[in-house]
Amino acid sequence: MTQELSDRPTIIIGAGIIGLACAHYLSAEGHKVLVLDSGTIASGCSAGNCGHIIPSHILPLNSPEALKTGLLSLFNSKSPFRIKPQLKPSFLNWMFQFAINCKTDKMLDTASHLKTILDTAFAEYEQLIAAKVFDCNWHKSGLMYAFKNQKALDGFAKTDDLLNKIFGLKAERYDGNNLKQYDPALKEDLAGGFFYKDDALLEPENLTLSWAQHLKKRGVSFIENCEVLGIELNGRVASRLKTSSGVLDVGQLVIASGALSNSFARDLKCSIPVLPGKGYSITLPKPEVSPRTSLIIPEKNVAITPFKNELRIGSMMEFVGFDRTVPAHRIEQLRTSVDDYLLSDISSLEEKQWYGWRPMTWDSLPMIGRLPGLENTCIATGHGMMGVMLAPATGRLIAEIMTEKERHIPEAPYCPARFG
Numbered sequence: 001m002t003q004e005l006s007d008r009p010t011i012i013i014g015a016g017i018i019g020l021a022c023a024h025y026l027s028a029e030g031h032k033v034l035v036l037d038s039g040t041i042a043s044g045c046s047a048g049n050c051g052h053i054i055p056s057h058i059l060p061l062n063s064p065e066a067l068k069t070g071l072l073s074l075f076n077s078k079s080p081f082r083i084k085p086q087l088k089p090s091f092l093n094w095m096f097q098f099a100i101n102c103k104t105d106k107m108l109d110t111a112s113h114l115k116t117i118l119d120t121a122f123a124e125y126e127q128l129i130a131a132k133v134f135d136c137n138w139h140k141s142g143l144m145y146a147f148k149n150q151k152a153l154d155g156f157a158k159t160d161d162l163l164n165k166i167f168g169l170k171a172e173r174y175d176g177n178n179l180k181q182y183d184p185a186l187k188e189d190l191a192g193g194f195f196y197k198d199d200a201l202l203e204p205e206n207l208t209l210s211w212a213q214h215l216k217k218r219g220v221s222f223i224e225n226c227e228v229l230g231i232e233l234n235g236r237v238a239s240r241l242k243t244s245s246g247v248l249d250v251g252q253l254v255i256a257s258g259a260l261s262n263s264f265a266r267d268l269k270c271s272i273p274v275l276p277g278k279g280y281s282i283t284l285p286k287p288e289v290s291p292r293t294s295l296i297i298p299e300k301n302v303a304i305t306p307f308k309n310e311l312r313i314g315s316m317m318e319f320v321g322f323d324r325t326v327p328a329h330r331i332e333q334l335r336t337s338v339d340d341y342l343l344s345d346i347s348s349l350e351e352k353q354w355y356g357w358r359p360m361t362w363d364s365l366p367m368i369g370r371l372p373g374l375e376n377t378c379i380a381t382g383h384g385m386m387g388v389m390l391a392p393a394t395g396r397l398i399a400e401i402m403t404e405k406e407r408h409i410p411e412a413p414y415c416p417a418r419f420g
Contacts, residue, residue, distance in 0.1 A: 021395025042208030048354030
């Protein structure tokens, strides 16, 4: 990097959890960091996340079952995994590439790379929490996959066996009354569940806001409500940003704007094949009898997290573009999805509604690294539903790449160049 560029700030576009993580590790390497966001800090996908930090969750979206479910969703607007037909060439190409990646061998290969980055992210979280970098109500309390139907429970046993044999991830199985004894918040007539004891949870809002405050104290600058209108290139260098707050000179640049990252592809003359996967959550006052640990209900495709004072229920994966509506039937789905599982009646509790656009790649792996053809520009996006989970490992890897340090994990599986 030239002396002129080194005198300029490293600019990160996006103040979500990924942008904050990049800012943390880059500032630790001595970079003068400026973070921009078109909204406010952590107001995007990070805000409604269920806060699961779960190394057991390594099987990706691209699977044979997901392909089947996606095709059926074309005829069912209430499907938890829904694809709305669109005629845009970029959308059709993304879906084609997703389909050809929905094979068992591809799924397992992707899972191996997700395990690598998930394991290091978990370790980074424990170090950051021990160093009191942020306050996020971290609990290493495990996660339960709970089932109403015996057939579904027995079916998941095959998944657990696969996770154990290939990846060394083994759950403790609970049947019938043993599940009720494990957690009194669960109903008595459930078939059982699988408990992964090494999984953890945190509160995303606390995490992002306290991390941002820590970064400000360390000298990281933020400009909120700042829309990036264009990126100017000077040969192989991103040199200036045109923003709603004025023109900014760039030293190094990190694109960390989630599902919106694709909007910069034309200016950067590269491919950023990220689509928005819309999700929803509701957050309720914590009921009198609340689950003791995080839950996943595979039969309903729902995740449940007991925070300190609240209960969050999240679900859905909709490929419907940048749709801003919150359909009443989706909120009702979330509420009623837990009726057969939780002892407490939550129907009268007032909820806070949320929707967000998860940044989805067609191979279910994030894009982390230098953009092809550009010397000073990296990207960190495409984390799907795992942005909060993977943030520390992503930020650390970006800092290692930008400072030419030895990588703590291989960068090739996540390299943006794989998309051309």
